[in-house]
Amino acid sequence: MSKRFIIAIGREFGSGGKHIGRALAKELGVNLYDRNIVEKVAEELDVDAEQLMAYAKKKRRPFFHKTVKGHTTSFEDHVANHQFDYIRRLGASDESFVIVGRCAEEILKDVDGVISIFVKGDREYKIGRVMKQFGLDRAAxxxxxxxxxxxxxxxxxRYCKGKWGQIDTYDLCIDSTHFGTQGTAEFIKEYVKRRIGE
Amino acid sequence: MLAAQIAAVVIFAVMFVLIVMDKIERHYVTLGCGALTLILVFGLLMQDVGAIWNTLALENLTHLGFWWSDPNVAHEASHGGIDWATIIFLAGMMIMVEGMAKSGFFRWICMLLAKIVKYKTTPLFIAFMVMSAVLAMFIDSITVILFLAAITIELAKLLKFNPVPMIMSEIFCANLGGSATMCGDPPNIIIGSAFGLSFTDFLLNTGLIAGIGLVLVVVYFYLVNRKTLKAASNTEIDISNMPSPASAIVNKADFVISIVIFLLAVVLLITHANTGLSVATIGAGIAVITLITAGKGIKEILSKVDYKTLLFFVGLFIVVDGLGVTGILKIMANFIGQISGGNLVIMCVIIIWLSGIASAFVDNIPFAATMVPIIATLAGADATMLKTLSWSLAMGTDIGGCATPIGASANVVGVSVAGKNGYRIGWGKYCAQSAPATVIVLAVSTLIIILRYCV
Structure with a gap:
């Protein structure tokens, strides 16, 4: 596609959102950004990526953190903000890309060509996928x-005004149960093409 | 009166919980609770307009004694309400520090010291600890740590060492240095301003304890981190790549002016017991000089002043005065008096360790503001006892905050600067190093205070 686009995907666990993002990036010949953003941030800071990764999506414990003049003791907040800064820089470039998670739809909401998508799935469908993918029993x-x-x-x-998984936060909400990951990726690709007028 | 007392306690408790929860900015919390105190406690329940007026204490600003007092006449303790002297002094210091930061002073002094010790890790570790303590004696510890931690990380990247132990030791020393003087830490300003204590009073009492404490913590932090420091010392250093101190100076004229103003502030503070100038006058004077000499930079300096902290103080003083006027603080003081059986040694131990432990977890400023009227009640007309309890309170609140990452503002800022640069300092790591050091200094403070003033 000649016009610039950014596909920001939010997803339920087990819905295949990450695989859909990967398939879309491959089909459209663009980069996929997900956990690799943390690695890139660690590289920029010249610190251990594993440590940042461990706090990339950790829940901030209440009462254990304090903020003074905008400075916070929460390492989780620092890792999140570094990722958001990286995403903002990607948004300010002219690169087309697919990004999974990381509040991208909110961080990039003012950037032209952003299409935000939320992938959900039928509960049984997701349980089946998780059991197969991680070799777990149903309860686990x-x-x-x-x-x-x-x-x-x-x-x-915590970081966004829009609510996770709610229809008014995204341009398109799709249930991956019906088309599977590949089929959903193809559906989204067609949607993106029409949205950017190609 | 009972209803007013209950309301005052509930408002105070809610304020404390909301500050600890850290969900709403703390100045909104204290101002909201302060407004409730004025309206509900003084207005509706006590129906005492005079109490509202006394708490606002605006009349104080019109008294000559607020700005200048005859050095030969004993100072009268303040009578509660908003401590405008503390607020004006803090505002003045904030303006001065902004002027200094703008000129590149802090970066220059850090780079200069690093160059003097030839960028060698262990001497740098010790030098930065001492500098942190010395700067924090005159400048707020947040600013000291903000610059020192950032430069420590910059040097750590160039010299290939882990900056975390150095940042934690700098934080501790900033808090320790702050305890040495009247202007070093907000609790000291509150205590000094309330009881008419001078800069020299603090320096000769808490300053002495802080000096002994500094020697001990330098040795302690060195011993705890010696292996890390030794490993870093083996790295080859190319000094030619280091940033020069001169490169830190943004504007030479501003730089010289900011140093002169800083020295003037130090001289005025050291001599204020002789000149009779109050801390409010010194703060206001320094602010005016900084703004006049700032020229076009005046807008930038004023925009960076931390108005939120000043408003936080305004609300806090009102809420604490609610406890005072309704007699709650007197009840608390009587309780401490009963526990200690009027024994000064026991009182000192209670105040140092109670305020130390409390300050490790909750903001030491509201704690100090609450304790000031309590120790005034405990001491009654006994001036010596009042001073002894003041030093106990100052050391407890100033040092107790060192123990945890959330105990003092400098800790939060230091941990934050490290975190922003990818170095995590969690509770475990922080407390493992700083809590024992806190206990050491609190124990030494207790011992010195007992031996010097109680025996």
Whole structure:
């Protein structure tokens, strides 16, 4: 596609959002940004990426942190803000890309060509995917899925005005149950083409 | 009166909880609770307009004694309400420090010191600790740490060492240095201003304890981090790549002016017991000189003044006065008096350790503001006892905050600067190093205060 576009994907755990993002990036010949943003931030700061990764989506513990004149003791906030700064710089460039998670739809809301998408899935469909992908039994898969979704919602809603997973936060909300990851990626690709007028 | 007392306590408790929760900016919390105190406690429940007027204490500003007092006449303790002297002094110092920061003073002095110790890790570690303490004696510890931690990280990247131990030791020393003088830490300004204590009073009492404490903590932090420091010392250093101190100076004229103003402030503070100038006059004077000499930079300096902290103080003083006027602080003082059986040693131990432990977890400023009227009640007309309890309160509140990452503003800023640069300082790491040092200094403070004033 000749026109610049940014696809910002939010997703439920187990819905295949990450795979959809990867498939879209491959199909459209652009970079995919997800956890690799933390690695890039660590590289810029010249610090251990593992440490940043561990706090990239950790829940901030109440009562254990304090803010003074805009300075916070929360390392989680610092890692998040570094990622947001990186995303802002990507937004300010002329690169087209796909980005998964990291509040990208809110961080980049004023950038031209941003299309925000939320991928959800039928609960049974997601449980099946998580069980298969991680080799878990049903109970463990449900626990993992619910825990990740709670963390994602907390993280998103802590830094964004829009609410995680709610229709008015995104341009398009799609249930991946019906088309699968590849089919949903193709659907989104067509949507993006029409949105940017190609 | 009972309803007013209950309301005052509830408002105070809500204020404290909201400050600890850190969800709403703390100046909104104290101002909101302050307004409630004025309207609900004084207005509706006590129906005492005079109490509102006394708490606002605006009349004080019109008294000559507020700005200047005859050095030969004993100073009268303040009578509660908003401590405008503290607020004006803090505002003045904020303006002066902004002027200094703008000129590049802090970066220059850090780079100069690093150059003097030839960028060697262990001497740098010790030198930065001492500098942190010395600067914090005159400048607020937030500013000291903001610059020192940032430059420590910059040097750590060039010299290939882990900046975390150095930042934690600098934070501790900034708090320790702040305890040495009347202007070093807000609790000291509140205590000094309330009881008419001078800069020299603090220097000769808490200053002495802080000096002994500094020697101990330098040795302590060195011993705790010696392996890390030794490993870093083995790295080859190319001094030619280091930034020169001169490169830190943004504008030579501003730089010279800011140093002169800083020295003037130091001289005025040291001599204020002789000149009779109040801290409010010194603060206001320094602010005016800084603004006049700032020229076009006046707008920038004023925009950077931390008005939120000043408003926080205004609200805080009102809420604490609500406790005072309704007699709650007197009840608390009587309780401490009963526990200690009127024994000064026990009172000192209670005040140092109670304020030390409390300040490790909650803001030491509201704690100090609350304790000031309590120790005034405990001491009654006994001036010696009042001073002894003042030093106990100052050391407890100033040093107790060192123990945890949220105990003092300097800790928060230091941990934040490290975090922004990718170095995490968590509770475990912070407390493992700083809590034992806090206990050491509090124990030494207790010992010195007992031996010097109580035996």
């Amino acid at each position: 898969a449900i626990e993992k899925m619910d825990r990740h979704d709670r963390t994602r919602k907390y993280y998103h809603d």
